[in-house]
Structures are given as structure tokens and as C-alpha cells.
Amino acid sequence: MFYAHITGWGMAVPATTLTNADLEKMVETSDEWIRERTGILERRIAREGEYPADLATRAALQALQVANLSPADLELVICATSSPEHLFPATACLVQDRIGANKAGAFDLSAACSGFIYAVQMAAQSIRSGALRNALVIGTENLSRFVDWNDRNTCILFGDGAGAFVLQASERPGGVLSAVLRSDGSGADLLSVPAGGSRFPASAESVRSGQHFIHMDGREVFRFATRVMAQSTREALQAAGLRVEDVHLIIPHQANYRIIEAAARGLKLPIEKFVVNVQRYGNTSTASIPIAVCEAVQQGQLQAGDKIVLVGFGAGLTWGALTAEWTGPLPAERRVNVRGFVWLARLRSLYRRLVRFIEGILWGRREV
Numbered sequence: 003m004f005y006a007h008i009t010g011w012g013m014a015v016p017a018t019t020l021t022n023a024d025l026e027k028m029v030e031t032s033d034e035w036i037r038e039r040t041g042i043l044e045r046r047i048a049r050e051g052e053y054p055a056d057l058a059t060r061a062a063l064q065a066l067q068v069a070n071l072s073p074a075d076l077e078l079v080i081c082a083t084s085s086p087e088h089l090f091p092a093t094a095c096l097v098q099d100r101i102g103a104n105k106a107g108a109f110d111l112s113a114a115c116s117g118f119i120y121a122v123q124m125a126a127q128s129i130r131s132g133a134l135r136n137a138l139v140i141g142t143e144n145l146s147r148f149v150d151w152n153d154r155n156t157c158i159l160f161g162d163g164a165g166a167f168v169l170q171a172s173e174r175p176g177g178v179l180s181a182v183l184r185s186d187g188s189g190a191d192l193l194s195v196p197a198g199g200s201r202f203p204a205s206a207e208s209v210r211s212g213q214h215f216i217h218m219d220g221r222e223v224f225r226f227a228t229r230v231m232a233q234s235t236r237e238a239l240q241a242a243g244l245r246v247e248d249v250h251l252i253i254p255h256q257a258n259y260r261i262i263e264a265a266a267r268g269l270k271l272p273i274e275k276f277v278v279n280v281q282r283y284g285n286t287s288t289a290s291i292p293i294a295v296c297e298a299v300q301q302g303q304l305q306a307g308d309k310i311v312l313v314g315f316g317a318g319l320t321w322g323a324l325t326a327e328w329t330g331p332l333p334a335e336r337r338v339n340v341r342g343f344v345w346l347a348r349l350r351s352l353y354r355r356l357v358r359f360i361e362g363i364l365w366g367r368r369e370v
């Protein structure tokens with residue numbers, strides 16, 4: 003029997019910081035209002051030319067280095083994202099090419115801010131079934147490009163970033179223990195980017211009316227979020243045969259400090275049991291949970307054997323919670339130099355493009 007262990011983790015955020023004071027100059031708001039209503043002080047914004055696959059690649063390489071796993075040993079790359087680079091190809095394929103995961107299937111998963119929990123569970127199920135041994139799960143976002151910077155209801159909330167986990171099979175018990183994944187499409191209209199899909203394709207009118215931006219009913223989303231966080235945590239704990247008292251740390255989706263406080267109250271747990279970094283990054287959607295995990299590890303808050311809960315919610319509506327026993331890297335005999343594989347990956351990618359180009363000329367598919 004196989005267990006799916008979290009053996010590597012990594013994160014990447016853009017260098018540029020946008021503070022509440024900066025936002026005061028852009029819309030009618032105040033630092034005080036944003037702090038009080040959301041807990042957010044600043045967020046990171048991707049610079050021009052910096053895209054979700056760039057951040058995802060940095061986070062993925064860190065995670066692989068921590069796990070001491072070569073990209074060539076990956077069999078699956080799942081990229082959870084609410085702001086993919088394109089409708090297709092999948093952002094996961096762009097990352098697969100850059101890191102040199104040449105034996106991996108790759109696809110994007112769309113479950114909005116719950117996406118990372120969904121993706122970890124998909125990878126864990128595949129590992130537990132015996133179908134594969136090594137998987138990479140990424141959450142990556144450039145939500146700043148879908149934000150209407152004139153809309154004070156939404157522009158204060160979101161930020162950019164990426165986080166990644168490596169999951170590996172082991173016969174040692176532990177790793178991902180249980181998960182509950184839920185959805186309620188009756189709330190689809192509460193949080194959406196209405197245009198850009200096949201229902202409202204891009205047009206001059208869709209751009210003029212701002213339909214490519216995030217539209218949100220903040221109060222309704224808030225009510226929904228405070229309801230499902232504690233509830234799904236309890237359900238996931240029950241499925242794993244754990245009690246709330248057994249939990250060492252809860253790593254919630256970082257959307258709003260008040261939502262995390264409500265979850266703590268609902269579970270009758272002190273806020274110290276929750277990892278909170280929303281003040282520095284805002285809501286980075288699928289990336290928020292792995293970024294928070296990385297920072298908790300950096301601060302020595304997580305040790306092997308600790309029981310943790312990841313819990314989140316988002317557009318769809320979707321929500322979910324996942325329990326795990328924290329593992330850390332599996333024992334290894336040799337040290338893998340992940341950066342070395344990246345050079346190899348670049349050369350391989352260039353070579354494939356070149357071969358395609360030359361074949362195109364030889365077979366008359368391309369004009370010289």
C-alpha cells in the first residue's frame with residue numbers, strides 16, 4: 003500500500019510591492035479601511051514580462067530541490083490556477099517544458115482559490131492508487147492582470163505569487179490523510195471573470211464594459227467563506243479519524259483576516275493555530291496556501307509528524323479541506339542538482355523547436 007507524502011515545497015513572489023498607501027492614490031480608499039476590513043497591508047504585483055509560468059517554475063524548482071528529486075522523475079504536473087497564461091495550452095505544460103519534466107503528463111486545474119487543495123488531492127489519489135510515484139502540484143497566479151484597478155471593492159484584495167509541493171509515494175504511513183472537496187454552482191455569479199471564455203468571447207464591447215475583470219459580491223462571498231471553513235475542516239478531520247485537538251497547524255486560504263478569525267471561532271481554536279500571512283501578500287488565490295506552508299516551514303512551525311489541515315474556498319463556488327501528516331524529504335542516497343536539469347531542459351526544448359522548424363522546411367510546411 004502506498005501513501006502520498008509531501009516531500010518538497012517552494013514559493014516565488016514578484017519583487018514589486020503595492021502598499022495600501024499606493025492604493026489610496028488610485029481609488030477612494032484608506033489604509034485604515036483596508037487593514038480593518040481585510041487585514042491586508044501590502045501585496046506583490048508581477049512586473050511587465052513576468053507571468054504565471056515564470057513564478058511557477060521558480061517555486062517548482064525550489065520544491066524539487068527540497069525533495070531532492072530530479073524533474074525527469076516526475077510523472078505528473080498539475081497547475082492549479084485562476085489566471086492561466088492562456089485558455090490553452092495549459093500553464094502546466096509551459097512549466098513542464100522549462101523544468102525538463104520530460105516523462106510527466108501536465109494539465110491545469112480550475113477550481114479558483116480552492117484549486118491547490120483539489121490538485122493536491124488529485125495527485126495524492128494517483129499516488130495512493132499505485133498509478134504513479136512522483137507528482138508536482140503548483141498554484142500560480144497573476145491575478146493583478148484581471149483586477150479592475152478602478153474598482154475599490156476588488157483591487158485592494160488580490161496579489162500575485164506561486165507555491166508548489168512535490169508529492170511522493172512511500173510505503174511508510176503518513177502524508178495526505180483525507181480530503182473533502184465541495185462545490186455549489188448556484189453561487190457561480192458571486193465571483194467571476196465573465197468574459198474571455200466561449201460564452202462571452204473577447205470583443206470590443208466586452209472590453210469596454212470591463213467584463214474581463216474580476217466581478218465579486220464581497221458580502222455574499224464573505225458569508226459563504228465563514229460558513230464553509232470550519233465546517234469542511236471538521237469533515238476532513240472526521241474522515242481522517244482525527245480530532246480538532248490533534249491538529250498542530252491549520253493553513254487556511256489567505257483571503258481576509260476576518261474570515262480566518264471566524265474559522266478559528268467556529269473551531270474553538272486560538273488564532274495562533276492558524277498560519278496567517280495575508281497582511282503581506284493579499285489573496286494570491288491558488289498560491290496562498292503553499293506560500294503560507296513555505297513560510298511556516300521557514301519559521302520552524304512545522305516538524306515531521308505534525309498533523310496539519312489545509313482549508314480554502316473560492317469561485318465556483320468551491321471549497322475544500324485536506325488533512326496531512328507532515329513528512330519532509332524522503333531519505334536519499336545522492337544529492338540531485340536540480341538547476342543542472344534546467345539547462346538540459348532548455349537545450350532539449352530548443353532542440354525540439356529546431357527539429358520542428360527544419361522538418362517544416364524539408365516537408366514543405368514552412369516557407370523559407
Ligand code: COA
Pocket residue numbers: 030031032035036039040115154155158159193218220221223224227257258285315316317
Ligand atoms: N475602501 C473604502 N470603502 C470601501 C472599499 C474600500 N476599498 N470597498 C468597499 N467600501 C465601502 C462600500 O462601498 C460600503 O459602503 P456603503 O456602506 O456606503 O455601501 C462599505 O465600504 C462597506 O462595504 P461592505 O462590502 O459591507 O464591506 P465588508 O466589510 O463586507 O468588506 C470585503 C468588503 C470585500 C473586504 C469583504 O466583504 C470580503 O472580504 N469579502 C470576501 C471577498 C473574498 O474573499 N473574495 C475572494 C474569495 S477567494
